[in-house]
Amino acid sequence: xxxxxxxxxxxxxxxxxxxxxxxxxxxxxxxxTVRFVMREATVHAVNGVSFSVRPGEVxxxxxxSGSGKSVTLRAMLRLLPPRRTRIExxxxxxxxxxxxxxxxxxxxxxxxxxxxxxxxxxxxxDPVYTIGTQIAETVMRHKGGSRAEARARALELLExxxxxxxxxxxxxxxxxxxxxxxxxxxxxxxxxxxxxxxLADEPTTALDATVQxxxxxxxxxxxxxxxxxxxxxxxxxxxxxxxxxxIAVMYAGRIVEEGPVAEVLRAPLHPYTQGLLASTMHGQSxxxxxxAIPGSPPDxxxxxxxxxxxxxxxxxxSECRAAVPAPRYPLHGRMARCLRVxxxxxxxxxxxxxxxxxxxxVSSER
Amino acid sequence: MSTALxxxxxxxxxxxxxxxxxxxxxxxxxxxxxxxxIARDLAKHFHVRGGSKSARVRAVDxxxxxxxxxxxxxxxxxxxxxxxxxxxxxxxLVERDGGELIFxxxxxxxxxxxxxxxxxxxxxxxxxxSYSSLNPRMPVQDSVAFGPFVHGRxxxxxxxxxxxxxVKVGLNPxxxxxxxxxxxxxxxxxxxxIARALAIEPRMxxxxxxxxxxxxxxxxxxxxxxxxxxxQFNLTYLFISHDLNVVRYxxxxxxxxYLGRVVELGPSEEIFTRPLHPYTRALLGSxxxxxxxxxxxxxPITGDPPSAIDPPTGCRFxxxxxxxxxxxxxxxxxxxxxxxxxxxxxACHMLDAGSGHxxxxx
Numbered sequence: 001x002x003x004x005x006x007x008x009x010x011x012x013x014x015x016x017x018x019x020x021x022x023x024x025x026x027x028x029x030x031x032x033t034v035r036f037v038m039r040e041a042t043v044h045a046v047n048g049v050s051f052s053v054r055p056g057e058v059x060x061x062x063x064x065s066g067s068g069k070s071v072t073l074r075a076m077l078r079l080l081p082p083r084r085t086r087i088e089x090x091x092x093x094x095x096x097x098x099x100x101x102x103x104x105x106x107x108x109x110x111x112x113x114x115x116x117x118x119x120x121x122x123x124x125x126d127p128v129y130t131i132g133t134q135i136a137e138t139v140m141r142h143k144g145g146s147r148a149e150a151r152a153r154a155l156e157l158l159e160x161x162x163x164x165x166x167x168x169x170x171x172x173x174x175x176x177x178x179x180x181x182x183x184x185x186x187x188x189x190x191x192x193x194x195x196x197x198x199l200a201d202e203p204t205t206a207l208d209a210t211v212q213x214x215x216x217x218x219x220x221x222x223x224x225x226x227x228x229x230x231x232x233x234x235x236x237x238x239x240x241x242x243x244x245x246x247i248a249v250m251y252a253g254r255i256v257e258e259g260p261v262a263e264v265l266r267a268p269l270h271p272y273t274q275g276l277l278a279s280t281m282h283g284q285s286x287x288x289x290x291x292a293i294p295g296s297p298p299d300x301x302x303x304x305x306x307x308x309x310x311x312x313x314x315x316x317x318s319e320c321r322a323a324v325p326a327p328r329y330p331l332h333g334r335m336a337r338c339l340r341v342x343x344x345x346x347x348x349x350x351x352x353x354x355x356x357x358x359x360x361x362v363s364s365e366r
Numbered sequence: 367m368s369t370a371l372x373x374x375x376x377x378x379x380x381x382x383x384x385x386x387x388x389x390x391x392x393x394x395x396x397x398x399x400x401x402x403x404i405a406r407d408l409a410k411h412f413h414v415r416g417g418s419k420s421a422r423v424r425a426v427d428x429x430x431x432x433x434x435x436x437x438x439x440x441x442x443x444x445x446x447x448x449x450x451x452x453x454x455x456x457x458x459l460v461e462r463d464g465g466e467l468i469f470x471x472x473x474x475x476x477x478x479x480x481x482x483x484x485x486x487x488x489x490x491x492x493x494x495x496s497y498s499s500l501n502p503r504m505p506v507q508d509s510v511a512f513g514p515f516v517h518g519r520x521x522x523x524x525x526x527x528x529x530x531x532x533v534k535v536g537l538n539p540x541x542x543x544x545x546x547x548x549x550x551x552x553x554x555x556x557x558x559x560i561a562r563a564l565a566i567e568p569r570m571x572x573x574x575x576x577x578x579x580x581x582x583x584x585x586x587x588x589x590x591x592x593x594x595x596x597x598q599f600n601l602t603y604l605f606i607s608h609d610l611n612v613v614r615y616x617x618x619x620x621x622x623x624y625l626g627r628v629v630e631l632g633p634s635e636e637i638f639t640r641p642l643h644p645y646t647r648a649l650l651g652s653x654x655x656x657x658x659x660x661x662x663x664x665x666p667i668t669g670d671p672p673s674a675i676d677p678p679t680g681c682r683f684x685x686x687x688x689x690x691x692x693x694x695x696x697x698x699x700x701x702x703x704x705x706x707x708x709x710x711x712x713a714c715h716m717l718d719a720g721s722g723h724x725x726x727x728x
Binding site for chain 1 (some may be wrong): 444445551552553554581582583584585586587589590593594608609610611612614615616648649652653654655656657658659661662663664665666667668669670671
């Protein structure tokens with residue numbers, strides 16, 4: 001597959017160009033392919049993913065383990081091991097071509113324009129430096145200034161993420177904090193240079209239930225206040241329902257469905273999304289079995305031809321196995337890669353982002 | 367279909383069912399009304415290395431509950447609440463520091479009771495990490511056959527049981543039996559672990575976060591399998607999980623733990639629809655809404671659970687409880703009458719008349 005040019009691809013571009021939104025998208029990913037080449041085999045982790053994110057918008061990438069959601073996120077900051085990884089396609093963040101950046105400009109991008117938070121703060125924070133030192137270091141690297149100024153900024157940030165007795169916590173080492181506080185400290189560090197894009201890789205998955213909801217609400221609030229575009233990777237439909245404006249459902253390295261979160265959860269189009277919703281417990285009757293999806297996800301070293309979900313799909317037909325279904329846009333703002341989904345409404349070019357729920361709208365709902 | 371599993375492996379040490387009717391389990395010593403397991407005041411305190419002499423992790427600190435025959439009891443709580451330590455105490459994988467365990471009417475490890483070895487024939491466990499609980503150098507069929515073998519079956523016999531169990535959990539023994547654990551997916555490995563647990567015909571299975579590491583689509587398959595096997599083999603489950611929605615689906619009754627103590631115990635639907643303890647309410651209120659139009663705007667409680675080393679005095683939840691008063695820090699609340707099947711009880715001063723809490727009934 002050749003790297004596409006800016007206007008060649010299937011889904012992202014027409015809607016965006018035609019969009020009512022005056023702002024250019026913050027993120028444009030075009031036909032991204034990521035392969036890990038090893039001696040024995042090649043793992044096809046991401047297979048032609050395209051999406052875009054507007055400033056201030058939250059896109060959740062939802063998928064199970066091995067769906068390529070985290071690899072997509074890491075590719076955006078080029079955090080994958082360069083020797084073994086083959087990346088094709090285009091990634092543009094804030095107008096910059098990420099795949100073409102030299103080392104110095106890439107360092108400016110990371111932690112400056114774009115920040116990332118991870119699932120496990122203990123491995124993302126340096127255990128031998130205090131929280132305050134680590135945040136101050138990031139501030140000085142990107143914004144300059146004296147150590148004292150940077151420390152003052154660090155204190156401000158710890159207060160922003162609602163760490164109690166922040167002044168004292170500045171001098172704590174990561175191991176001295178509880179899981180929830182560590183996660184807040186990592187968020188503080190990620191926000192230290194006012195990123196326009198936050199990449200979040202399952203940041204609440206390792207947390208306890210009562211702490212997870214606190215961190216989710218905090219992230220949602222900060223994202224709104226600071227107007228950050230956010231890409232939030234999760235396997236949890238519940239988490240997506242709390243934070244997303246739009247969701248993109250990934251399966252075997254492809255986005256199989258995309259749309260505004262409320263609509264996708266209410267009326268999923270793709271059989272995989274439907275199965276995922278049916279097999280996610282939320283108050284089902286105990287008298288019946290759960291409608292589980294049969295089988296297990298495909299081996300990414302040997303992807304089946306055609307729709308990767310076909311082997312598990314009860315509605316699959318022979319056409320499904322012939323070629324990968326092209327994206328279809330049956331409804332305003334909705335996309336699904338499934339032959340069973342009604343064809344495009346040609347009068348309505350895919351509207352991309354303009355229809356999505358704005359953060360302000362969501363907040364006023366309750 | 368007549369399988370080896372329809373008959374006990376070998377006569378049990380206790381006299382098998384005295385003249386009980388056809389359908390009764392001959393291993394049922396105490397009769398249907400006798401709880402399969404009674405735990406009374408179980409305690410486990412771990413020393414803290416490098417800490418002061420008195421520093422102890424009070425992982426399980428006075429836990430009491432009953433497990434009735436044929437039911438599924440769900441145990442929920444956040445990390446560090448002691449639910450996994452409790453599971454290990456029940457199997458004597460760690461020695462208890464206090465309390466009493468009664469299996470089908472017989473005290474465990476007591477002079478006139480049932481031995482730990484006998485207990486382990488009746489109680490098996492499935493762990494969260496499906497890989498580390500299988501021998502990586504052994505084909506999975508041999509792993510399943512190992513239990514029946516060490517419990518007295520001859521090798522070909524044990525192998526036959528293993529193949530039958532693999533069929534029961536939905537794995538074709540011709541296709542999967544000779545594979546090694548690393549050649550199976552997470553869901554398949556967990557099926558093997560379930561087969562292994564059931565191969566010695568236990569009466570009770572402890573499922574310690576057994577589906578938590580699985581993807582949602584596979585988790586649903588395994589939950590369905592567990593339900594089917596329970597009915598088929600007349601099992602009793604202790605189902606430990608942090609996922610409240612899964613616990614609600616699978617459990618008849620639910621026990622809620624916080625920092626080593628039971629805070630609430632009752633029938634599943636009651637716990638989920640009429641929770642009594644403020645902690646249970648907070649836990650339920652922390653579940654994501656699944657509805658973007660009605661998101662949670664305020665967290666039910668703030669802060670992290672405190673450390674189990676030096677837990678708070680009195681009610682351990684008082685440091686995070688919105689209703690805490692002086693009495694909560696001073697006095698530890700009692701759980702109440704926990705022994706009965708229909709009991710719905712919670713350890714909270716607000717429910718205890720005369721506790722001194724302003725919200726307590728007069």
